[in-house]
Amino acid sequence: MSQASDHHEHPPYLQHHFETAGQQFDAGKLGIWLFLATEILLFGGLFVAYAIYRANHPEIFLYAHQYLDKVLGGTNTVILLCSSLTMAWAVRAAQLGQRKLLILLLALTILGGFGFMGIKYVEYKAKWEHGLLPGKHFAPHEESHGEAPAPAPAPAADKAPSAPPAAIQLPGAKGPLVVERSRIADSATGPTGTLSTPEAEAAAADRVHLGQRPSNVQIFFSIYFLMTGLHGIHVLLGIGLITWILVRSVRGDFGPEYFTPVDFVGLYWHLVDVIWIFLFPLLYLIG
Amino acid sequence: MAKKSAHPQVGHVLPLRVMFGVLAMLLIMTYVTVAASWVHFGRFNLWIALGIAVVKASLVLLFFMHLKYDKPFNAVIIIVSLALLMLFIVIALDDTSEYLPNQIPGYAPSIKTNPQ
Numbered sequence: 001m002s003q004a005s006d007h008h009e010h011p012p013y014l015q016h017h018f019e020t021a022g023q024q025f026d027a028g029k030l031g032i033w034l035f036l037a038t039e040i041l042l043f044g045g046l047f048v049a050y051a052i053y054r055a056n057h058p059e060i061f062l063y064a065h066q067y068l069d070k071v072l073g074g075t076n077t078v079i080l081l082c083s084s085l086t087m088a089w090a091v092r093a094a095q096l097g098q099r100k101l102l103i104l105l106l107a108l109t110i111l112g113g114f115g116f117m118g119i120k121y122v123e124y125k126a127k128w129e130h131g132l133l134p135g136k137h138f139a140p141h142e143e144s145h146g147e148a149p150a151p152a153p154a155p156a157a158d159k160a161p162s163a164p165p166a167a168i169q170l171p172g173a174k175g176p177l178v179v180e181r182s183r184i185a186d187s188a189t190g191p192t193g194t195l196s197t198p199e200a201e202a203a204a205a206d207r208v209h210l211g212q213r214p215s216n217v218q219i220f221f222s223i224y225f226l227m228t229g230l231h232g233i234h235v236l237l238g239i240g241l242i243t244w245i246l247v248r249s250v251r252g253d254f255g256p257e258y259f260t261p262v263d264f265v266g267l268y269w270h271l272v273d274v275i276w277i278f279l280f281p282l283l284y285l286i287g
Numbered sequence: 288m289a290k291k292s293a294h295p296q297v298g299h300v301l302p303l304r305v306m307f308g309v310l311a312m313l314l315i316m317t318y319v320t321v322a323a324s325w326v327h328f329g330r331f332n333l334w335i336a337l338g339i340a341v342v343k344a345s346l347v348l349l350f351f352m353h354l355k356y357d358k359p360f361n362a363v364i365i366i367v368s369l370a371l372l373m374l375f376i377v378i379a380l381d382d383t384s385e386y387l388p389n390q391i392p393g394y395a396p397s398i399k400t401n402p403q
Contacts, residue, residue: 025298026358033361037368044372048379055380074321078314085310088301088351095300270352274344281336285324 013258025260032264036271039234043275046227050282053219057182063213064220065286067132069123073284076119077276083112084273087242087266094259099252102262106246109269113239120232127221134225138218182214227279234272241265299356309350316343 011021018024054061090105131139245265248254254262320339328335349355354362 029357029361030364033364037364040365040368040372044375047372048376051376051380052383056383070321070324074317077317081310081313081317084347084351085306088306089303092301092303092306095298267352270347273351274347277343277347278337278340281320281324281340285320285336286332 011257013260021258025263028260028264029267032267036267039271039275043227043230046223046230047278047282050223050227053223057214057216057219059182059214060217060220061286064132064217064224065284067127067130068224068284069126070284072119072123073280076116077280079112079115079119080273080276083109083116084270086112087269091259091263091266094249094254094262095256097255099249099255102249102254103246106242106249110239110242110246113235113242116235117232117239120228120235127225132221133218134222135218138221140213140217224283227283231272231275231279234275238265238269238272241268299353301350301353305350309346313343313346 014021015024018027086105086108090102090109093099093102093105127133131137131141133139242265245262248261316339320336323335323339324332326332348365354365
């Protein structure tokens, strides 16, 4: 530290506590992979919630997924896959010292990120307008958008028994779905919890058969918004990180000698892509 | 298996042919998984979708994320974390199904939802 003569020449990007640039790169890469492992476990908790609710209440998932647009979801998958390619290509450009190409590819990757978030916005907005919201905010309504949101989880329950809750139909949603029964008895229905009479069981089965809304559909939307929301936050973070890399590439920080940040941000971006690869079929492509 | 070069820190440079080949396979599989979702295979729908997702994720991890050419220890980290996640999911699912036969109808917490 004190005597410059103790040191051989080393490039500005090489930190003092590393022997070589290669060692520094490998240590950093190990750290990034450890971080990605914690990311997998972070999303893992939500995947477990998904697995348990879907296993116990398949009818909720079958019913609710028809309100997700497969075309929009699929388009987002394609966008994210293409932006993964531009990111991998950007790493290659940095390795080969192709600065202009690197800048172009990073810009395209950011564009992909914004495209993804744009479609996500359209999807969220449609859910919001139809009251397809998580937990106690779940208040689906078909026509009257000015309707005051009901505090109860299922406002359809307040209607007269003669009028069964109408099946909410979005344009494009197809008719009655494959029939699935909840694996857990619908016992949380009566005021004292003593519901599971044969008549009530039959009524619940009829609702499902008619393609009408089963109980507790809000659970699906809670899981949907949590999983895609956390993923969306990761996309936004990725856009920010790639912007930072883009600014540094314009400045000319990267080349064959040093491209560590490009590589590491790329790994993060690919992991966000990998998580979406699982979210898309699990949420959009049910049944 | 990073090739030794004058710049050892450059590591493996992914050929463009491989890169676009991987993207093409990913896009084809995306198409297949969406198409398969319109067809009803019963319970197999979930396993088809998950199988395709696993293959797609593996392609991204192996090629875009360079795991195939990387130091094996990085792969060990990610495989261990995925194995632990599988353990978490399998044990939690097994546990919840274990309790199902013991549920006494009418003794769940009483949340008023749907009178029918």
